[in-house]
Amino acid sequence: MGTELDRATAVLAGLGVTTSLVRPPYGATDATVAAVAADRGHAQVLWDVDTRDWWNRDVTITTERVLAGAHRGAIVLMHDIHPTTVQAVPGIVDALQDAGYTLVTVPQLLGPDVVPGATYVSG
Incomplete structure (x- = not known):
């Protein structure tokens, strides 16, 4: 994982982007992944609402799963590589906003004090 994380960090840096957050592929994490992330100054971000959109x-179905799981501080997993997920987003955003939710990015949700190596599943 260290090499992959280093390569991704380098690509992002080349684009002028830095981050202290990482989502382990498939959410697969353990003590080794946490240690590698911590060593590189990254916190792990998982999710507590899985749309299973893939x-x-x-x-x-994707819309129903988001709305059923929505709560304050929720981190919702969706994949923008699937056209049906992209198509679901406008309705999801409208429904969540109509219900009084404010949508934020994960960095906004977690704030600046994330702990490297720690795992966050909601804000």
Whole structure:
């Protein structure tokens, strides 16, 4: 994981982007992953609402799963590589905002005091 994280960090740096957050692929983490992330100054971000959009690839099901799991501080997992997920987003945003939610990025949600190596699943 160290090499992959180093390469990703270098690519982002080349784009002028820095971050202290990482999402382990598939959410696969353990003590070794946490140690590598901590060593590089990154906190791990997982999620507490899994839309399983990669499996269902259905606008309605993805939308229902987000709305059913929504709560203050929720981190929602969706994949923008699936057209049905992208199609679901406008309706999800409208419904969440209508319900009184304010949508923020993960860095905004967690704030500046994330702990390298720690794992966050909600804000």
